[in-house]
Amino acid sequence: MPGLDSIKEAVRKFLRSTSTYEKAVNEFIRDLQRALLSADVNVRLVFQLTKSIRERALKEKPPPGASRREWFIKIVYEELAKIFGGDRVPETEPPYKPYIVMLVGVQGSGKTTTAAKLAYYYKKKGYRVGLVAADTYRPGAYDQLRQLAEKVGASFYGEPGSKDPVAIARRGVEELKGRSDIIIIDTAGRHGYGSEAALLEEMKQISDAVKPDEVVLVMDAAMGQKAYDLAKRFHEATPIGSIIVTKLDGTAKGGGALSAVAATGATLKFVGTGEKIEEIEPFRPRSFVGRLLGMGDIEALLERMKSLEETAELQKTVEDMLSGRMNMRTIYHQIKQIRRLGPLRKVLQMIPGFSLALPDEDRLGMTEKKMERWLAIINSMTYEELDKPEIIDKRRIRRIAIGSGTTPEEVKELLDYYKQIKRAMKQLKRKKGLLAKLQRQLEAGGLG
Ligand SMILES: Nc1nc2c(ncn2[C@@H]2O[C@H](COP(=O)(O)OP(=O)(O)OP(=O)(O)O)[C@@H](O)[C@H]2O)c(=O)[nH]1
Ligand SMILES: [Mg+2]
Numbered sequence: 001m002p003g004l005d006s007i008k009e010a011v012r013k014f015l016r017s018t019s020t021y022e023k024a025v026n027e028f029i030r031d032l033q034r035a036l037l038s039a040d041v042n043v044r045l046v047f048q049l050t051k052s053i054r055e056r057a058l059k060e061k062p063p064p065g066a067s068r069r070e071w072f073i074k075i076v077y078e079e080l081a082k083i084f085g086g087d088r089v090p091e092t093e094p095p096y097k098p099y100i101v102m103l104v105g106v107q108g109s110g111k112t113t114t115a116a117k118l119a120y121y122y123k124k125k126g127y128r129v130g131l132v133a134a135d136t137y138r139p140g141a142y143d144q145l146r147q148l149a150e151k152v153g154a155s156f157y158g159e160p161g162s163k164d165p166v167a168i169a170r171r172g173v174e175e176l177k178g179r180s181d182i183i184i185i186d187t188a189g190r191h192g193y194g195s196e197a198a199l200l201e202e203m204k205q206i207s208d209a210v211k212p213d214e215v216v217l218v219m220d221a222a223m224g225q226k227a228y229d230l231a232k233r234f235h236e237a238t239p240i241g242s243i244i245v246t247k248l249d250g251t252a253k254g255g256g257a258l259s260a261v262a263a264t265g266a267t268l269k270f271v272g273t274g275e276k277i278e279e280i281e282p283f284r285p286r287s288f289v290g291r292l293l294g295m296g297d298i299e300a301l302l303e304r305m306k307s308l309e310e311t312a313e314l315q316k317t318v319e320d321m322l323s324g325r326m327n328m329r330t331i332y333h334q335i336k337q338i339r340r341l342g343p344l345r346k347v348l349q350m351i352p353g354f355s356l357a358l359p360d361e362d363r364l365g366m367t368e369k370k371m372e373r374w375l376a377i378i379n380s381m382t383y384e385e386l387d388k389p390e391i392i393d394k395r396r397i398r399r400i401a402i403g404s405g406t407t408p409e410e411v412k413e414l415l416d417y418y419k420q421i422k423r424a425m426k427q428l429k430r431k432k433g434l435l436a437k438l439q440r441q442l443e444a445g446g447l448g
Helices: 006-016 021-038 043-059 068-083 111-124 141-152 165-179 196-210 221-237 254-264 285-292 298-322 328-341 344-349 368-379 383-387 394-404 408-430 434-443
Strands: 099-104 129-134 155-157 182-187 214-220 241-246 268-272 280-282
Touching (some): 111 214, 111 241, 141 155, 155 165, 241 254, 254 268, 328 383, 368 408
16 A cells, blocks of 8 residues: 555565664664655654554563564564554444445545445345445436446345435335345435534434444545544444445555544444455454565464464473472463463473373363363462462362352362472472473474
8 A cells, every 4th residue: 555555665674684673673663654654644643653662672572582673573563553453353244134234425435336345245245235326416326326236236226316315215225125135325425524514414314214223434545644533523423333444545645544543443344445346355454554564474473473472481380380489370370371382291291201290181171161160269269379279278178169169179179280280390300401401492492
């Protein structure tokens, strides 16, 4: 996307650069700021973003095995994704049928095109789609939508010559609802950028009459950060509203529009990326940012960083166990790790010579449910009990069971598990050399 396209280049430069880390970071941040500002992203937003990137870059230490530069790219990715909506993944499936969608937006924003695009998108997913032409202002609006409906194979309703959009919308829904899963109503966009209030008022009138399940505001990406005000008021006025940003292909200001919409908290569902009927896609901030960074393998990088982090955590747990610092908190972390990495015994078995009398998690039936319950049990222990599980007697067992909604038998089973691990660790400490071996293996990331 023009405007943000230079971010790719900045990433490549950063990863290739032979200057010091600090210098390369500064240079990258300057490039990033320039790219975002040229894409009309709000200055304050750019400033906040680069501030948090810089702070994290200074503070965070990459896990062993990861370079600082790789870690930095991960930080940039996460922070950038935040300004475009973060983890949000839009729900595009209609929750029930028939689902009535009404498109609104200023003149020329792309409503009619988007109505056809949505019809195409949902047809392809197997839904029956109906289109209603409720634009009575624009000459030729009826024909435009009728032709598009024919092209994508959607049902169509319109009344050429009629001047009452509310009545058309109502009759259109009535007419199409028996043979459509989704009904999309195209409306007129008579007002310029300035008269948001008038646009919202008109939208309210039709929507009061038709009672759509969703009102969609269609916005032209060329609005850049100006999209903020309209999106915000729309968001506040319409609890059932979502937004589609069109013409991302045609402007350098798309980054500004997308980040502005995200900043209002409104749901950005789709983006339009061209004039053709199939040029629409659900907006996913994370994959959008992945593409901006130009790293086809950004997923691979993130995966690797995650696994290195987990290995480092595992190492810490094992070190704790070996150093005798082991207590119930260690078990807590260990259970959480088992859920991600698999049984500790299996992980440790990958190290030659590491055959120990460790509890067999498979035999124990370490199911998800059991781990859930064990974690609940641990959560019900006092600090004193966590640090020194040996003090847990019959009375305490009963209390913990009640507190965690489990049974005394389960609490006992967990305490047995703890004792077995502790015994195994003592035994291990006596075997000199093994510890160093384990350490080396962990550092090499050889457990993944
Ligand atoms: N490049 C590009 N052009 C688009 C996109 N969406 C719509 N357009 C173009 O924008 C112009 C206006 O689109 P319409 O769908 O007629 O807009 P409208 O909101 O229905 O306009 P009115 O009914 O007059 O309010 C047309 O030339 C479309 O081809 C897009 O995602 N990319
Ligand atoms: Mg139109």
